[in-house]
Amino acid sequence: MSPSGRPDSAQQAAAEQLAVRKRLREVSEALLARAPENDVEPSLDQIRQVMELLGDPQRAFPVIHLTGTNGKTSTTRMIERLLRELGLSTGRFTSPHLHDLRERIALSGEPIGPEAFIAAYDDVAPFLEIVDALSREAGRPRMNYFQAMVALAYAAFADAPVDVAVVEVGLGGAWDATNVADGQVAVMTPVALDHQRLLGSTVEEIATEKSGIIKPGAIGVVGVQEPEVVQIVRDRAEEVGADLRFEGEQFGLLSHDVAVGGQLISVRGLAGDYPDLLLPVHGTHQAHNAAIALAAVEAFVGGGEQPLDLEVVRAGFAGVTSPGRLEIVRRSPTVMVDAAHNPAGAVSLRDALNEAFTFTKVVGLVAILADKEAGEILEILEPVLDEVVVTRTSSPRATDPAVLGRIAAEIFGEDRVTVVPDLSEALDTAAGMADAGGVAGGVLATGSVVTAAEVRMLLGVTTT
Template identity: 65%
Template sequence: MSSGRPDAEQVAAQREAELHRRLREVEAAVLARAPENQVDPSLRAIRELMDLMGDPQRTVPMIHVTGTNGKTSTARMIERLLRELGIRTGRFTSPHLTDVRERIAIDGQPISAEAFVAAWDDVAPFLEMVDRHSAELGEPVINYFQVLTAMAFSAFAEAPVDAMVVEVGLGGTWDSTNVADGQVAVITPIAIDHERLLGSTRAAIAGEKAGIIKAGAVAVLGLQEQDAAEVLLHRAGEVGADVAVEGQQIGVLAREVAVGGQVVTVQGLGGVYPDLFLPLHGEHQAHNLACALAAVEAFVGGGRDRLDLDLVRDAVAGMDSPGRLEVVRRSPTVVVDAAHNPAGAEALAGSLEEAFAFSRLVGVVAVLQEKDPLGILEALEPVLDEIVVTRTSSSRSTPPDELAAVAEEVFGEDRVHVARDLPTALDVAVTLAERDGDLGAGVLATGSVTMAAEVRILLGAS
């Protein structure tokens, strides 16, 4: 005879349904904020929000990462090394590929639905107060990225984690992540990108990114052009930060291509790390690894001692970077890469030639409107036999006809095909790759992070 009370399974199902409802509600509230590319060059509002929340960003030591390309890969490498050393980690990166919760990771895993909702509940009451104050001052309200930054700091303090690895969203000085002070600041190579917001020269962009170098910190500088390096070194000297420069104190001593990646020997601050198997393609990833190792050495021991070699080897062998030279299908091979500026496209082109032996390669390319399509396409032209230009679901995606006009300047009309949407573009590219029964042909999908994300979803790689 039934007691009329719900059983344990019913209670669990009700709780799960309520959590799912709240998660969708929170995601909608975050997405309703101004987009992350609408940036106000001020930390006033995010500082006010952090102050009201009790400054959670100051409760956990941090490694801060910026640069033009390689930020996410380097942050993931740093975090993987820290975990192998037994340190509980929080990682904040952007943008995400599939789910917004990827941006906030604890111990290498996307934040749980419960913790994501709880982080929003911590932030939301104070957010209303800061928004009102911003409106009174005639300033923009806090945007999507700033909200996620606040949620990440809250989640990391609540967990709690032992160390945060935080990637800058844009620039450095005015980025919302810069309300926290990193014990280590990592700056990957700087190139021209986001000119409207950061400046049109490497030196100007370096000036913005140098803002994450704080007094008493260690600045780990990836390979830089001289004009950028001078700005970064000046900032380090100005605030009294120690410096580790790739090519001087740290660097890649040797590397060779291997099945599934590469074998790398790295000079760290504390010693040499020989014969590390890194399951990622491209010379740039070896350089990212050198910076990541130096950052962890500086963080855990001031750079005086070499880390345990076996632990480092295990960590490096377990590294990944979704959406970066990632094979998402075989027969024909489809590779996705999130390259979205000329420097990234140049690195991609070099890595493709080194790591893959395609007899023919067809590109699927979509570029956001504020980017440099000519520079991206010129960098890709030497490695692509044909190209299919298209658009992603992003409202900022360049219309295919406009992108085709630029592509024809670079490739000529005969090598350019136009598709109105991404699924059609992939079908066209696969057909072109398989046209002559060439088993060595492949497809490359690139041009934006959105492109990499949507192809991964379409081909079931997510």
């Protein structure tokens, strides 16, 4: 307290910070009280109503829109990083988050600040309530958590303002809430089976849903796909008058070699070749993500007709991070986390582990959600895991460890499987097994985004 009896500046600042933290907690709780993102109606009606009431903020900036089954978040981060290196201010929307809701909405590479997040919520909340009320009258559920986050993101990007937003879909494409924006560039990473309950039981059905982000006049940048997917994408582009650029035809990966801290790649873009790029993430799949990202940026900046400055591209890729994607979070023993949660992701993880690491022994720390193909994921990973510690995360959707242990025992044999229900104890057990006998062992924690996030937190890693 100052001599005048008034709070001094330090006390006032502390009080203000406390108020912000309290309000931030209230906002987060209000958002999380909504239905989860996988509890959704296949419709854009509600999010369109909110956007219209807000004055359509998603029209205030150009958008690069991404869909696919795996690789979306990494590719989104790569695109956004290249755009920043070109001097553009960016908005980035990704999902799910690892530790904090605010990670989903990034401004120029950093999670949206607490004050800006609160301001966006306060701007949007009255209109969410209006549409929720209209939905109740029509006998429909209120907007879910993901839809609300999309509204906040677009409002925040318009308010910043940003030069360009790089937006990852949550589920699918055509009726995903992000699709109220029209992407100038539409990106499709490889399509495989996932979320069949919501998107369809075949790759063709899923591809039809995902191709819905390709809008009239857009440039579509398409990663390597199955032939049936390619045809569906071509049909969509012809229907709406979009131009397509395919990996393996107009652009692609020329070479990649394992390097210290990642890999050295060379890429053929839409408008030129880009040799000797250091990419500080692991796996051939990430090299392909980089090729897609580079083509997307070329398409956005010059319609795919103008090459980018090589040194700018090198600097951009050198600054890429992809938290939770074959990320080393501890040494001695090495602990890696990876968010692989479906068979296609498990294949990429297995191949990357074989390619980039030479551990004498690898212990898997595995927790998988109940609605995922646990048996298939474990079968894919079996050749690269010497032993498995089965556990669970805090997610209410987590598979019971006893059930997952039985599935694992059928694949690995009982002598290679240990069940430890508590995640913290399971991590200690896996680390001890990897360290036993002084071998050069490592722990791979995988099975879901939640698994990667909670192991990161247990090891004190919360940055993204």
